[in-house]
Amino acid sequence: MSDVTNNSKFLVGIYDDDDVVLHAVKEVKTAGVRIHEVYTPFPIHGLDVALGHPRTRLGIAAFLFGLSGTITALTLTAYTESFDWPMIVGGKDSYSPIVYVPVIFELTVLFCALGMVGTFLVSNGLGPTVKPLMYDLRTTDNKFAMAIDLSKNSLGEGDIERILKNSGAAEVNIKQF
Amino acid sequence: MSHVTSAVRTPLVTGGKTYADVTEDISRQVEGRPTREWTIAFTISVIVLIYGFACVFWTWWEGLGVWGLNKTVGWAWDITNFVWWVGIGHAGTLISAILLLFRQKWRTAVNRSAEAMTIFAVICAASFIIMHMGRPWLAYWALPLPNTFGSLWVNFKSPLVWDVFAISTYFTVSLVFWYMGLLPDLATIRDRARSKVSRYIYGAFSLGWNGSAKTWARYEYMSLILAGLSTPLVLSVHTIVSMDFATSVIPGWHTTIFPPYFVAGAIFSGFAMVQNLMLIIRVVFKLEDYITVEHIESMNKIITLTGSIVGVAYLTEFFIAWYSGVEFESYAFINRATGPYWWAYWAMMTCNVISPQLFWSRAIRRSVVWTFTLSVVVNIGMWFERFVIIVTSLHRDYLPSSWAMFHPTLFDISDYIFSFGLFFTLFLLFSKFLPVVNMAEVKTIIKSSSEKLPASVSGVAKGERVTSPTFNKSAE
Numbered sequence: 001m002s003d004v005t006n007n008s009k010f011l012v013g014i015y016d017d018d019d020v021v022l023h024a025v026k027e028v029k030t031a032g033v034r035i036h037e038v039y040t041p042f043p044i045h046g047l048d049v050a051l052g053h054p055r056t057r058l059g060i061a062a063f064l065f066g067l068s069g070t071i072t073a074l075t076l077t078a079y080t081e082s083f084d085w086p087m088i089v090g091g092k093d094s095y096s097p098i099v100y101v102p103v104i105f106e107l108t109v110l111f112c113a114l115g116m117v118g119t120f121l122v123s124n125g126l127g128p129t130v131k132p133l134m135y136d137l138r139t140t141d142n143k144f145a146m147a148i149d150l151s152k153n154s155l156g157e158g159d160i161e162r163i164l165k166n167s168g169a170a171e172v173n174i175k176q177f
Numbered sequence: 178m179s180h181v182t183s184a185v186r187t188p189l190v191t192g193g194k195t196y197a198d199v200t201e202d203i204s205r206q207v208e209g210r211p212t213r214e215w216t217i218a219f220t221i222s223v224i225v226l227i228y229g230f231a232c233v234f235w236t237w238w239e240g241l242g243v244w245g246l247n248k249t250v251g252w253a254w255d256i257t258n259f260v261w262w263v264g265i266g267h268a269g270t271l272i273s274a275i276l277l278l279f280r281q282k283w284r285t286a287v288n289r290s291a292e293a294m295t296i297f298a299v300i301c302a303a304s305f306i307i308m309h310m311g312r313p314w315l316a317y318w319a320l321p322l323p324n325t326f327g328s329l330w331v332n333f334k335s336p337l338v339w340d341v342f343a344i345s346t347y348f349t350v351s352l353v354f355w356y357m358g359l360l361p362d363l364a365t366i367r368d369r370a371r372s373k374v375s376r377y378i379y380g381a382f383s384l385g386w387n388g389s390a391k392t393w394a395r396y397e398y399m400s401l402i403l404a405g406l407s408t409p410l411v412l413s414v415h416t417i418v419s420m421d422f423a424t425s426v427i428p429g430w431h432t433t434i435f436p437p438y439f440v441a442g443a444i445f446s447g448f449a450m451v452q453n454l455m456l457i458i459r460v461v462f463k464l465e466d467y468i469t470v471e472h473i474e475s476m477n478k479i480i481t482l483t484g485s486i487v488g489v490a491y492l493t494e495f496f497i498a499w500y501s502g503v504e505f506e507s508y509a510f511i512n513r514a515t516g517p518y519w520w521a522y523w524a525m526m527t528c529n530v531i532s533p534q535l536f537w538s539r540a541i542r543r544s545v546v547w548t549f550t551l552s553v554v555v556n557i558g559m560w561f562e563r564f565v566i567i568v569t570s571l572h573r574d575y576l577p578s579s580w581a582m583f584h585p586t587l588f589d590i591s592d593y594i595f596s597f598g599l600f601f602t603l604f605l606l607f608s609k610f611l612p613v614v615n616m617a618e619v620k621t622i623i624k625s626s627s628e629k630l631p632a633s634v635s636g637v638a639k640g641e642r643v644t645s646p647t648f649n650k651s652a653e
Contacts, residue, residue, distance in 0.1 A: 018624075038390045041196060041365070042620040048394035056395045062402050076321060080330040084323070089334045102339035102417055106346040109406050113350045117357060120399045121384065124392045130385025132364075139388050140365040142196035142620075 065115025229595020268447025528558020
């Protein structure tokens with residue numbers, strides 16, 4: 001994660017259950033602890049809202065990329081069939097937008113999908129050479145980890161550990177990057 | 178968020194699986210040594226692929242004269258195979274996208290393999306497009322590039338060009354959808370890997386996935402939009418494939434019913450192929466707890482529905498051929514049923530219309546043996562459907578002087594066999610090196626659709642039956 005500085009020290013609460021971790025997020029936040037992030041093996045609905053993450057704008061990106069696909073298809077068909085090499089095929093005008101609907105549709109979908117996936121990868125910092133910061137390797141298996149950046153919290157390590165355990169953490173570990 | 182174990186819904190995951198069990202069960206075949214069955218199947222597939230490729234190479238070397246095509250029947254097995262493979266490729270996206278939008282939880286056990294099947298089936302389909310060009314080194318002429326003789330472009334009014342856009346977009350989007358779906362599971366395999374090589378390879382392909390809440394939220398949103406995009410896409414692809422025929426003037430092709438009829442047929446054959454693959458996978462990889470009889474039954478219901486739609490389409494074609502009063506149309510359809518290719522027509526009718534109706538019986542619908550057999554029958558029938566549409570329409574055109582028969586040659590047959598070698602080689606590689614069931618998605622339904630709630634997450638002792646409805650802790 002880009003917001004992790006060198007020598008950051010984290011307390012990592014490990015939970016066994018998705019419902020428990022979702023509750024815990026609210027409890028820990030109520031106790032005044034700032035949560036860095038929660039890591040889970042599968043998506044938990046409502047977790048991003050509980051953590052206060054802003055709503056993703058991927059939909060806007062998808063729309064804009066789709067629009068660029070539509071414009072590209074319209075431009076390509078109009079330029080080639082009306083200006084560069086006008087042809088009358090099957091009695092249709094050299095530019096006949098209805099006939100180009102399949103091409104326009106396909107390019108819209110293609111641009112939208114590729115653009116949105118690219119945006120997703122870039123916005124999450126994902127790529128083939130990226131080395132992920134794993135707070136606990138079991139979070140891709142069956143455990144749920146809540147990471148607390150100690151440098152960004154005013155409470156002491158002991159207090160936070162107690163809050164995490166009270167919220168249902170099965171274990172609390174220290175992780176340093 | 179609260180989880181409800183419904184009293185009426187049958188479980189989608191049996192055996193009281195925990196999240197860890199899911200990881201363990203699905204990762205086992207990726208992490209372990211190849212099984213004897215896999216090795217034998219892979220060896221056979223590669224031998225078939227090599228033989229088939231040699232025949233394809235010879236087809237290109239000698240030219241399309243080695244096929245049984247003639248001046249009248251200019252399209253035959255090549256396009257039959259193309260349409261058949263594209264159709265098979267439709268079930269994957271349907272399961273992934275349309276069933277995701279309809280919130281069908283049973284899709285989670287089969288979507289990964291079905292998506293993989295889609296990718297490989299589309300590759301096989303594309304190979305026939307390239308093959309039937311005769312000169313594959315000029316395949317790029319189908320792309321929108323000004324050709325080498327000047328600024329002459331592809332004809333954007335041609336359904337064949339629409340096909341280029343449709344198939345390439347479908348392949349690309351399906352590949353992206355499949356790969357994005359793999360990311361969390363690749364990370365799981367990466368984090369369990371013992372060897373450096375595995376850790377490096379799965380690490381590179383998992384793109385640094387760490388399962389943060391923010392990433393998951395964006396990921397789910399992206400998946401939903403991709404599903405929304407893929408849904409009309411899957412319908413558009415076979416619609417456009419059908420227009421390759423429907424926009425022509427050949428009797429039997431010039432039909433407005435083709436788009437929905439082709440789409441239903443595609444889903445029909447695609448689901449049949451998914452059934453075949455899933456039934457083998459569940460036994461070989463011991464995944465009976467994940468791919469249950471409920472999954473098999475759900476897919477059989479879709480096969481029954483789409484098979485019935487296809488049956489109605491056949492009858493509608495006949496009715497319209499008579500009702501239109503066009504003698505050429507009427508002749509085309511009577512000739513299909515009673516002409517020289519009657520056996521192909523009746524094979525199609527038997528396999529596609531009559532046999533799937535057996536699935537109205539609950540016992541047959543839930544029988545593994547019946548399902549496997551009928552799925553093979555459906556796939557044979559759907560191949561015959563494309564053969565009937567293409568060859569029987571072409572072999573009797575408007576001029577009796579040009580009437581001719583099509584007889585497949587060794588190369589027609591071998592090039593078709595090549596596609597099986599290619600498909601199964603790719604599918605076996607997939608099943609060995611990638612998780613065949615989407616672990617992350619199955620974990621999301623464990624609580625709500627499992628036979629028994631995992632003890633570690635519900636407080637219920639392992640082995641103890643949960644009486645439903647059971648409400649877990651509510652987080653909202």
